[in-house]
Amino acid sequence: MPNAIPPITKTTKRHRATGRVTLTDVAQAAGVSPSTVSRALRGERAVDPALIERVQAVSAKLGYVPDPAARALASQRSNHVAILIPLLSNALFVDLLDAAQKTLRAAGYQTLMGVTHYDASEEEQLLREQLLHRPAGLLVTGLDHNAVTRKLMESSQVPFVHLMDLPTDPHAVGPYCVGFRQTDAGAAMTRHLLQTGRRRIAFAAAQLDPRVMQRLFGWR
Incomplete structure (x- = not known):
């Protein structure tokens, strides 16, 4: 069967420092290069679907978890x-x-x-x-x-x-x-209240951050 998963041999070792299964471990077990494993796990269209399935199966069997730091570095x-x-x-x-x-x-x-x-x-x-x-x-x-x-x-x-x-x-x-523009928002809210007949309109704010101050300017 061409899609059969190769047996995991003693040559498949975990990284000595972390104890984690590495991309190289998966590549050795699947009989492909590390770059192929990487592309297969990303599901790239250029990789044969059968190979993707094979690499995913080997990865699951070994318990491989991609290293985001290594991926970012590469x-x-x-x-x-x-x-x-x-x-x-x-x-x-x-x-x-x-x-x-x-x-x-x-x-x-x-x-x-x-x-x-x-x-x-x-x-x-x-x-x-x-x-x-x-x-x-x-x-x-x-x-x-x-x-x-x-x-x-x-x-x-x-x-x-x-x-x-x-x-x-x-x-x-x-x-x-x-x-949205904070000044325009403050003006629009105040204008709406003016149009409904209100004349004594207060402005209250719990946090005087820059955007609140811009809305205050719109109210004024």
Whole structure:
């Protein structure tokens, strides 16, 4: 039978340092090269379906678990997308994180989360740590970053998208953004109340972060 799994012999050894079954172990057991195993496990179309099935069967029998760090080192990019949000106590950001993770998982990506606590220096440090993992992409909240953080994002060569905000100038050439203009939002809410006959309209905010201050400007 051409698709039969070769017997696992004593030559198949686990990595001495970690005790983990390696890609080389799977390749030896399947009688193919490590690169073929890698391509087969990724399900590349150029690999024969029968060979993919064979490699997957050997991998399962040996209990092989791909090493994401090794894969990132080889490809210069991982399958992780980093998401930086300000707080977990705000249900809005929890919903955002949940939606992003569901969408990314469906596309074959995993998420690495960081919480900045509206602290520019903490955001900078988290970004440095996330970039060490060679993420496939970055999702960052807002447009208010310190100079170092902006430089890190621009020089990382990692695709990134800003969430929850848009540039003040709609014609400005800048980063990819998904959200709304905070000043316009504050003005629109206030205008709606004015149109319903209200005249004494207060503005209350629990967290005076930059986006809230922009909505305050819109209210004014």
